[in-house]
Every structure is written in C-alpha cells, then in structure tokens.
Amino acid sequence: MYQIDQIDFSYGREEVLKAVSFNVHKGSFVSVIGPNGSGKTTLLKNMCKLLEPNAGHINLEQKSVNDYKAKQFAQKVAVVHQGANSDFDFNVGEVVLMGRYPYLRRFQNEGTLDLEIAIKSMQQTQTYHLKDKTLLSISGGERQRVMIARALTQEPEVLLLDEPISHLDIKYQMEILKLCKDLNQSQNITVFTTLHDINLASRFSKVIIMMKEGKIYKMGTPDEVITAKNIKEVYDIDVEIVYNSYPMILPI
Ligand SMILES: Nc1ncnc2c1ncn2[C@@H]1O[C@H](COP(=O)(O)OP(=O)(O)OP(=O)(O)O)[C@@H](O)[C@H]1O
Ligand SMILES: [Mg+2]
Numbered sequence: 294m295y296q297i298d299q300i301d302f303s304y305g306r307e308e309v310l311k312a313v314s315f316n317v318h319k320g321s322f323v324s325v326i327g328p329n330g331s332g333k334t335t336l337l338k339n340m341c342k343l344l345e346p347n348a349g350h351i352n353l354e355q356k357s358v359n360d361y362k363a364k365q366f367a368q369k370v371a372v373v374h375q376g377a378n379s380d381f382d383f384n385v386g387e388v389v390l391m392g393r394y395p396y397l398r399r400f401q402n403e404g405t406l407d408l409e410i411a412i413k414s415m416q417q418t419q420t421y422h423l424k425d426k427t428l429l430s431i432s433g434g435e436r437q438r439v440m441i442a443r444a445l446t447q448e449p450e451v452l453l454l455d456e457p458i459s460h461l462d463i464k465y466q467m468e469i470l471k472l473c474k475d476l477n478q479s480q481n482i483t484v485f486t487t488l489h490d491i492n493l494a495s496r497f498s499k500v501i502i503m504m505k506e507g508k509i510y511k512m513g514t515p516d517e518v519i520t521a522k523n524i525k526e527v528y529d530i531d532v533e534i535v536y537n538s539y540p541m542i543l544p545i
Contacts, residue, residue, distance in 0.1 A: 294319040294451060297313060299350070302335055309332050309507050311508050313349075315509060322474065323484065326488055327505060334487065337453055337455050340485070343372075353366075354369075368448075369449060370451045371392070371447040371453070372453045373443075375455035384424065385431065388439060389439060390403055392444065393407040414442040414443070415442050418439070418441050420439050434460045441457060454487070456489065457486055495542075496537075501514070501515055510523070511523055519539075519540040520540070
C-alpha cells in the first residue's frame, strides 16, 4: 500500500528523519512508538503530504504521493493529527460531514448518502449525541473522537492517526482501538498510528515500528520489537516483559 524509501527530513538545519525506509502492506495495522521527539509526527506528516522529504520517495500504491491530486489522495488516506483542533467553531455534525469533501464536485452539496455515512461514523465513534454542539464546547477527548468520525466519513483505505487516544479515558482508548481493529479486519482498512502506550500498541498491532532519534530502531511483530533490551536501548528504562497473548511491559 505504502512504500517509504530512504526519506530524510529536516526542519531548517535540524535533521529529524534519517534514511527511513519501510513498507506498509494493505490491511496491516502498524503502530509507531518511540520517545518524545523521535520523529513520529514528522514521519506521519511526510506520509500525508503535509511535509515533503528532502530526499527519498513515498509511494502510495506504486504511485508517488506527489502525483495525487488533493481529492484523489483524500479518498484513499484520512488523517487525524495530534491534538487536532479547529480555529473555527463549527458544529460537530458539520465537521464530520466535511469528511465527504473529497467526493463532492465544486459547489455540490452533500446528499442523503453523504449524510448517512456521516451519521454512521458518528455512531461508530459515539459522537452522534454531540452533533449539534460546537467544537469548542465539547471536551478534548470528545473532540478527538469527532476528528476520528470525520476521518471515517472520508471512507479511506488508509487511516493515518497521530496519538489518537492521547486525550481519551481508558474506556474510549479501548473503544477507539477496537473500532480501528474492527475496521481493519472487516473492511481491510490499513491502520497506521502513532501510540505512546506500548502495551496497547503491542496488543493491537500486527507490526510495530520503534523509532529512536529519527531512525527506525526496530520494526517487526510485537514479539520481535517489545523486548526488555529494545525498551532499554530506546527509552532508557528497565522493564520486565509479561506475556499475555502479546508482550506487555512492566517498568521496574
Ligand atoms: N515545526 C517544527 N519546527 C522545528 N522543529 C520541529 C518542528 N516540529 C517538530 N520539530 C522537532 O523535530 C523533532 C521530532 O518531532 P516530532 O514531533 O516528529 O516527534 P514525535 O516523535 O512525534 O514526538 P511526540 O512523542 O512528543 O509527539 C523534535 O526534536 C522536534 O523538536
Ligand atoms: Mg508526535
């Protein structure tokens, strides 16, 4: 689905991504973990064309992301940014419906089908009851779920999520990750998400990318990546690994 080939990225003189390469297979569930500042958000922004690499290539289904028109790209890839916020105080319902934009022609209004899709996305993220509230009058966690609802309304093939559960209470952390897993399994939607919670990344992901200082330190299955040695090398903490059906860390 996605091929990331030797990308470098710098903000000014500060080199943040260094020769990053990996592939994301269609239908995969990939989590990116790594300490603050290791380059996760920068990587995701390069993948969604918000930033352009200084070197290397990013292809989506064998075609450079640069060769996609904005709407065409948005029909395939939906993004939820870290701490996503809006300066405008739109209604929740309006914001979610905006997810249909890639499917509308210029000046075309949303139709019944678009509304139905938006309502379904709100139901899936349990935000339908908020539809008449404004974005500024709901909580941070509710807003995060609204942004996910908008992404789902895009009916994407790939969901790119940057810390999608960072403001959520434990119930909604599970709800959102279970929803992602369900979309991944039942609709073959490719999920690519950054996560700070190593144990949840381990539980939900098929593949984990562990970043350190702008490079991929390790990529593989949770069993391969979540080891006491790797966690020590990347986070500089000592942990015990407890096995469930997936490895979990217990800081010691
Ligand atoms: N707009 C920017 N201008 C300059 N430097 C930036 C900018 N955004 C990020 N950086 C720097 O790039 C590095 C990587 O940041 P990035 O946001 O990609 O990290 P991250 O892994 O997502 O961290 P976090 O876990 O805190 O979200 C950091 O050193 C950061 O200070
Ligand atoms: Mg980040």
